[in-house]
Each structure stands twice: as C-alpha cells, then as structure tokens.
Amino acid sequence: MAAAVLALPLYAFAGEFGGSVGATTDYVYRGLSQSHGDPAIQGDVHYRGVRRWVVGVWASSVDFDTPSGGSSRGSVEVDLYAGWDWSLTKDWDARIGLTHYSYPDDDALLNYDYDEVTGSLTWQSRISATVAWSPDVTRRTAGTQRLPQGWIAEHEQAISYELSASQPLRWHLSAVAGVGYYDLPSVLRADYLFWNAGLNFAVGRAQVGVMYIATDDIAKRSFGYAAQDGFSGSFSWRF
Numbered sequence: 536m537a538a539a540v541l542a543l544p545l546y547a548f549a550g551e552f553g554g555s556v557g558a559t560t561d562y563v564y565r566g567l568s569q570s571h572g573d574p575a576i577q578g579d580v581h582y583r584g585v586r587r588w589v590v591g592v593w594a595s596s597v598d599f600d601t602p603s604g605g606s607s608r609g610s611v612e613v614d615l616y617a618g619w620d621w622s623l624t625k626d627w628d629a630r631i632g633l634t635h636y637s638y639p640d641d642d643a644l645l646n647y648d649y650d651e652v653t654g655s656l657t658w659q660s661r662i663s664a665t666v667a668w669s670p671d672v673t674r675r676t677a678g679t680q681r682l683p684q685g686w687i688a689e690h691e692q693a694i695s696y697e698l699s700a701s702q703p704l705r706w707h708l709s710a711v712a713g714v715g716y717y718d719l720p721s722v723l724r725a726d727y728l729f730w731n732a733g734l735n736f737a738v739g740r741a742q743v744g745v746m747y748i749a750t751d752d753i754a755k756r757s758f759g760y761a762a763q764d765g766f767s768g769s770f771s772w773r774f
C-alpha cells in the first residue's frame with residue numbers, strides 16, 4: 536500500500552481531508568453486535584485524492600462480553616483502510632478496498648486482528664453489490680453444554696456477500712435496506728444470513744438513522760446474544 540502511494544505523481548495528492556464523529560445505540564456489523572447491545576462511540580478521519588483514491592482510519596468502542604475470568608478482546612476497534620473508486624459508465628461505478636481490522640488493547644489468547652479485500656459495483660449510487668474476502672479471520676462461536684468452548688477458527692478464509700439499496704424520499708429522508716450472507720470457515724459450522732431495513736434523515740453535515748437488523752437461526756445459535764434481532768439508532772456529523 537505504501538509503495539503504491541509513493542509511486543503516485545505529486546498532483547494526485549491535491550485532495551482534501553475529511554471525516555466524521557458519531558454514536559450508535561448498538562454497533563452491529565454483518566448482523567452481529569460488536570458492543571453487546573450497548574451504545575458505541577465512533578469516528579473517522581480520511582484523506583481523499585483527486586484521482587478518487589482514499590486512505591483513512593476508522594475507530595469504534597466495542598464490547599465482546601468476555602466471560603468473567605477470561606482474557607479480554609479489547610474495548611476499541613481501529614480499522615486502517617484504503618480504497619479506489621472509478622466510473623464504468625454514466626450509471627455504474629466500481630470500488631476496490633483494503634481494510635486492516637485491529638483491536639489494540641486485545642489481550643485474548645487468540646489474535647482477532649484480520650485483513651479484508653472488498654470489491655463493489657454500484658448502480659446510480661442507489662444499489663450496491665459487494666464481495667469481501669479475508670485470508671485470516673479468527674472467530675469463536677458460542678459455547679454449548681456439549682462443547683463449552685465453542686468452535687474455533689484461527690486465521691482462516693472467509694467471504695461476505697452483500698446487496699444494499701437506498702431510495703431518496705421526501706423531507707430529507709431516504710429508505711435503506713440490505714441483505715447479506717457470511718461464508719465463515721467451515722470448522723465453525725456457522726455460515727449465516729443477515730438483513731436490515733430502516734430510514735436515514737440527513738440535513739447538511741448531520742445524519743440520523745434508525746435501522747432494524749436481523750439474522751437467521753444459525754447465527755443466533757452460533758453467536759448467542761450478539762445475533763439478536765432489534766433496532767439500532769445512530770447519529771453522525773461529517774466534517
């Protein structure tokens with residue numbers, strides 16, 4: 536990534552900085568709560584070049600509800616990312632990206648940091664199809680009476696398929712919806728479906744949203760409380 540940036544001509548850096556700060560009542564990612572159903576504070580800082588590339592860092596508070604006496608998975612997630620967008624036609628756009636997910640204060644026995652490559656295709660900025668591939672995902676399913684420690688996959692491949700849509704409405708409102716399938720390492724026996732639907736209200740640099748998020752029974756059986764269906768609200772301010 537660094538080599539690619541250094542190879543760019545100087546005029547490619549004539550871009551601008553941006554970012555956002557915000558909060559959510561429940562940080563949910565691919566249908567699973569990353570904050571144990573509790574509120575989370577989030578923020579982003581990025582630099583966007585004139586050639587439609589972007590690099591940045593995104594962070595959020597997290598809570599993975601580690602059992603008492605166990606090691607912690609950390610209280611913060613920090614993601615480093617880079618991406619490049621380009622137009623295919625008047626209606627179609629594409630994007631490729633690379634993200635490194637990290638948990639700096641993680642002292643768990645398993646290392647949950649991982650990398651992910653994504654590719655997206657978008658029609659008229661309204662409908663997007665995204666495929667994300669990770670070569671080194673580490674996951675642990677909820678324990679059962681027969682298998683108290685749960686199934687464990689350490690640094691294995693995983694693929695996510697997602698389809699999302701946004702439809703502008705009146706009074707600064709837009710309807711949003713999405714559906715996805717997470718193909719996790721086979722040892723977990725936990726591939727699952729997730730979906731969501733909600734409304735966003737945006738005025739100027741501020742945006743407020745409310746979303747209903749749900750998963751299938753496999754996710755609920757495999758990840759317990761993290762996969763419970765419910766509403767999540769969010770607020771963000773862009774700068």
